[in-house]
Amino acid sequence: MSKDLVMLIAGILVAWVVIGLFTKNFDGNFLIIFLLGVFLGYGIKKKEAKEYASKA
Secondary structure, eight states, X not given: OOHHHHHHXXXXXXXXXXHHHHXXXXXXXXXXXXXXXXXXXXXXXXXXXXXXXXXX
């Protein structure tokens, strides 16, 4: 994993904790859905970059 992806995940977790502290609602469903979207997007980007590199 790249440094940018790790920093993005850390930022997501920190934001989730801060929002949870203010709202007193630590609902994990939105966190899991968002993290799943991040990983899917990262995987698709990596696959497309690999295909593009093989064509060039």
